[in-house]
Amino acid sequence: MPDPTSASLIAVGDEILLGQTLDSNSNYIAARLSDAGILVKSIRVVADDEKSIIDALTYSVENFKIIILTGGLGPTQDDLTRSVIAKFFGRKLVFRQDLLEQIEQRYRDRNITLQEGVKVQADFPEGAEPIPNKYGTAPGIFIRNNDTLVFAVPGVPREMKGMVDDFIIPHLVENKRGIPFRYRVIRTAGIGESGIAEILGEWAFPDIHLAYLPKFGCVDLRISAVADNNEKAESRLDVAEVFIESKLEKYIYGYGDIELAQAVGDLLLEKGWKLAVAESCTGGMLGSMMTDIPGSSDYFEGGFITYSNALKAAKLGVPTDLIEQFGAVSKEVAEKMAEGAAKNAYTEVGVGITGIAGPTGGTPEKPVGTVFVAVHTPEETEVIRFRFKDDREMNRQRSVFAALTMLHRILKKS
């Protein structure tokens, strides 16, 4: 018997199979369902052809009670989902005047002429329920087939997300399709997987699954529990969380979706300090990540992208003889960059990043992947030398996360 709380996702689209488009929709839906206690047990990506879609539907109907399809609801000939699910579930496609009017209204709102082809989106499987589309023209489709719930949403991420958040998840929760499964994510920076494993020792919570999720040198810990009810699952997680906090307190920067940049911003706000950056090899990536957070203007002032040595000297006041003596990628220069960022942007805190991202520019003493990160506060200036690897993009990302990690540690203790 298929489990009523497990779900199957079907992404329809040749562009995914060709490797042109990343299937980020399934990732989004899986995360949202899992938050709601519904476990995705299968994700399938299938081609824009009838047989492939039917194959995946057949398998899903046999094994699962919740099925969500993405893609193939548009107005072109490639878009088969509407007609194939109608056929598969034995429903006729019927023209719905109310849907056409909605579609026409949308086009009027946007001052675009309605093209004839779009009208096909008003042909709808009999007995199915339209899912409102806040961000586009194609309505989603909701079919109850005995106790199997089938949802079809567009492949456009914005439209898909709106329907998942506003319609599908609320419907599933109301109808108690979730199981008492709960999880939490505890986010750490400044320590690796093996370091965490050593500190935590043997895992003493048999009912709780612990997973390590490393990313750019930081590690997220996910603890999850299944129990008779949500309260029990939550209280089990409470105990494990307290244990982890007692062991890893100084490395934890937040919980759930919080970003490290946000945690750094919160600490800056707390202290009433402002931050400025001086970036060489990262070229603005740290600034970009800080300003990714809404409201960052309260603590982020700006900074300097000093890719050239001339700018390091002219804008940050790094002495040119220092650059000549130690090289632009050096402890001494990183330090002066951090101090210069703060001084020249009139802030309390400054960060300097200088390194060899690669692929060229390495030397035996300073191979590709060598990066110096300095953090200056009113109390101290600290520099760390990192030795990352060969990959340019990875080295830049790692440098930014190293800077955020240092900032977090220094601001937390000071």
Added chain:
Amino acid sequence: MPDPTSASLIAVGDEILLGQTLDSNSNYIAARLSDAGILVKSIRVVADDEKSIIDALTYSVENFKIIILTGGLGPTQDDLTRSVIAKFFGRKLVFRQDLLEQIEQRYRDRNITLQEGVKVQADFPEGAEPIPNKYGTAPGIFIRNNDTLVFAVPGVPREMKGMVDDFIIPHLVENKRGIPFRYRVIRTAGIGESGIAEILGEWAFPDIHLAYLPKFGCVDLRISAVADNNEKAESRLDVAEVFIESKLEKYIYGYGDIELAQAVGDLLLEKGWKLAVAESCTGGMLGSMMTDIPGSSDYFEGGFITYSNALKAAKLGVPTDLIEQFGAVSKEVAEKMAEGAAKNAYTEVGVGITGIAGPTGGTPEKPVGTVFVAVHTPEETEVIRFRFKDDREMNRQRSVFAALTMLHRILKKS
């Protein structure tokens, strides 16, 4: 009869089904296979349990002749792929001294103590061929099962990529598992999908499939052809490409994988000009994107992240009364920012970006999504007002691509 040139991908891992990890591996493999004329017809993500993996293998063996599994080759109890494929294809797992020695060598190279558990990676399906792993310890697995080729590679992207590029693709190409399928990507900026469709008119090449791939306001065109042989497919593409070029010449910035930032860099190099940026709402993202390109120090000097108005005035020389009169988000300020970037970083070309990324800060006259981008060259200063939408991250990305698009157009004509 399964088609010998079509492939099935199976990604093994609970973390993908939970929505914690995006399945970027399948995307990478699909793109590489498609380049080699092998079409992926199915992607399945399955849980770390035996039944799920066997289900997916059963379906794949029935329908396809090339099967690639990712994930589940590590040393922990979760890692089932090795034992399950051995069982499925009726092979015993046998201990291989040569593989253990390779694994031990890797640990010695890295100065890490070999943990007992890792030795399980030397248990290998009988008659299978190990796929060398340049970047990790777990060897990949290659099994020939009659004329079905089965590859299993680790889920770690770096290790997976190494095996796909160095072993799987060369093997498939040598054994002529590809079909004469060819495609090209023509990249455009500064024109939308409907504009392109209008210029191209009715598509006059029935043998060639044309796809529009829009991203951040730019549009990639993919033309693809299947023919009796590669030469025929290529020559058909030649004709279509010449046609597209004749129609869209001024919007095309490159072909294949080239990034718009790279195309802009090439034009700067050609003219011998250097670029500096002044970023407000994008906070360094344009600088980050420019410096993503290896060798960008030849034309990218650096710039200013002027998130605050104080820095706009102090570092770029934007008159404070101009900011007061027109607001920080205005044509006038963007213009002065672009000029100030060039002047203060001693470059020929400067870019200024100022806007309201959201979610707050909008007004009736300048709602969220209003962004001014200015480009200054020795010949002119041009400003454009954009009106993007509500999404902060998207507005920032769009602003950066708008700046790159303007730079490309202006540098190309000047």
